[in-house]
Amino acid sequence: MRFLKEKKLAELRGDIDSDGYYCITLIVDGVWCKRSYGHGYNASSGVSVLIGMSTQKIVFIGIRNKVCLICSAIANRQMERKDPVCWKNWSGPSTAMESDAVVEGLLYLENVHHIRCTRLVGDGDANTIAKCKERVPYGGRILKVECANHAVRRYGRAIQKLQGNTSRFSGQTGLLHAIQYEIGRTLVACSNTLIWNATNNPAETYMSQLCKISGGKRINFSKAGGFNRRANIAVLAFQNPAQQYHGKAYKMIANKSPSTPLNKFLLTRRNKYLKRLQRKKLFPNIKKFRPKQNTGDCNYGDSVEKPDMPTEIFESMTENLLSKLKVQNNSDVEFETRGQTTSERWRYERSLRLSSSFFKEVACRKASTPCSKLVKRIVNYMVQSFPPQR
Numbered sequence: 597m598r599f600l601k602e603k604k605l606a607e608l609r610g611d612i613d614s615d616g617y618y619c620i621t622l623i624v625d626g627v628w629c630k631r632s633y634g635h636g637y638n639a640s641s642g643v644s645v646l647i648g649m650s651t652q653k654i655v656f657i658g659i660r661n662k663v664c665l666i667c668s669a670i671a672n673r674q675m676e677r678k679d680p681v682c683w684k685n686w687s688g689p690s691t692a693m694e695s696d697a698v699v700e701g702l703l704y705l706e707n708v709h710h711i712r713c714t715r716l717v718g719d720g721d722a723n724t725i726a727k728c729k730e731r732v733p734y735g736g737r738i739l740k741v742e743c744a745n746h747a748v749r750r751y752g753r754a755i756q757k758l759q760g761n762t763s764r765f766s767g768q769t770g771l772l773h774a775i776q777y778e779i780g781r782t783l784v785a786c787s788n789t790l791i792w793n794a795t796n797n798p799a800e801t802y803m804s805q806l807c808k809i810s811g812g813k814r815i816n817f818s819k820a821g822g823f824n825r826r827a828n829i830a831v832l833a834f835q836n837p838a839q840q841y842h843g844k845a846y847k848m849i850a851n852k853s854p855s856t857p858l859n860k861f862l863l864t865r866r867n868k869y870l871k872r873l874q875r876k877k878l879f880p881n882i883k884k885f886r887p888k889q890n891t892g893d894c895n896y897g898d899s900v901e902k903p904d905m906p907t908e909i910f911e912s913m914t915e916n917l918l919s920k921l922k923v924q925n926n927s928d929v930e931f932e933t934r935g936q937t938t939s940e941r942w943r944y945e946r947s948l949r950l951s952s953s954f955f956k957e958v959a960c961r962k963a964s965t966p967c968s969k970l971v972k973r974i975v976n977y978m979v980q981s982f983p984p985q986r
């Protein structure tokens with residue numbers, strides 16, 4: 597089905613080469629059964645996934661296993677062989693699993709489905725492209741498309757690395773040159789494909805599905821077929837949202853319609869999924885990314901703890917101000933403040949009071965909102981309008 601759809605879309609695009617093969621874009625990525633932190637790439641199983649760009653569906657997965665515990669048990673004469681299945685299909689290094697499986701997938705697509713992949717979106721951390729160019733007959737025509745997310749991440753890491761290696765730049769313009777070099781190396785070099793803004797997010801989605809059922813890569817499931825089964829289940833979960841694949845699998849195995857408990861389970865999952873989609877439609881423009889406001893905390897920033905003025909002084913100053921605000925004789929004030937700005941008395945009285953434009957903000961201020969910014973604004977306004985006279 598999904599091959600037909602990819603072919604149809606390629607035909608609509610007119611993406612057929614001179615040999616009559618359908619040309620498509622694939623998103624590829626590989627994953628191991630074991631987590632590595634920049635070293636120790638010795639996982640015993642790995643899976644590569646090939647996803648069609650136009651349909652966003654998996655078209656091929658290739659699994660590599662280095663270990664088969666059943667065979668080693670038989671070799672140690674701990675058990676007898678019952679079925680001829682052996683899970684071991686790889687003896688090379690773990691790091692070469694990804695490219696090998698991708699090459700297998702490309703050859704399969706070409707020979708069986710008459711599809712050629714001429715554009716390959718990858719995260720660029722394996723020698724997949726090099727191996728494809730070497731081993732796939734039409735390899736020379738494959739265009740490597742860089743994943744935008746990974747390219748930007750590589751750039752960020754390169755800049756971070758610069759911090760620790762100050763010997764790389766010297767003089768006044770050394771730092772600028774070093775940054776320019778890194779931009780050229782990580783971003784400009786692949787700008788011809790970065791302009792597509794293609795990402796391998798669908799592949800990452802598959803990996804998160806796989807992680808969910810393989811114990812977050814923490815448990816070793818690759819002693820026999822465990823990893824294979826989990827990789828296949830992850831494919832089903834990826835292709836059918838809300839776990840609707842359970843129904844079809846049941847039908848195939850039991851040759852009858854799913855029982856009531858399974859139906860109920862599928863229905864609740866489905867409804868939850870649909871509800872989530874509906875809710876997403878309600879708020880289409882939610883901004884997920886909000887830059888953190890640089891307010892700091894009590895140790896650093898605008899709102900640091902500062903020694904306050906002693907209570908007695910504060911109280912006496914408040915009293916002082918209040919006494920200044922008191923008006924003894926109304927008619928005097930009225931007479932002396934006529935003409936407003938031209939009157940000295942008006943300017944003095946005005947400088948002691950809040951203007952009406954600030955009054956609402958002060959009166960309606962929430963107690964939970966810090967008042968520092970408002971106070972700053974009022975003080976600035978007062979200082980500008982009524983400069984202290986000497």
Ligand SMILES: [Zn+2]
Pocket residue numbers: 664665666667668681682683684
């Ligand atoms: Zn075996």
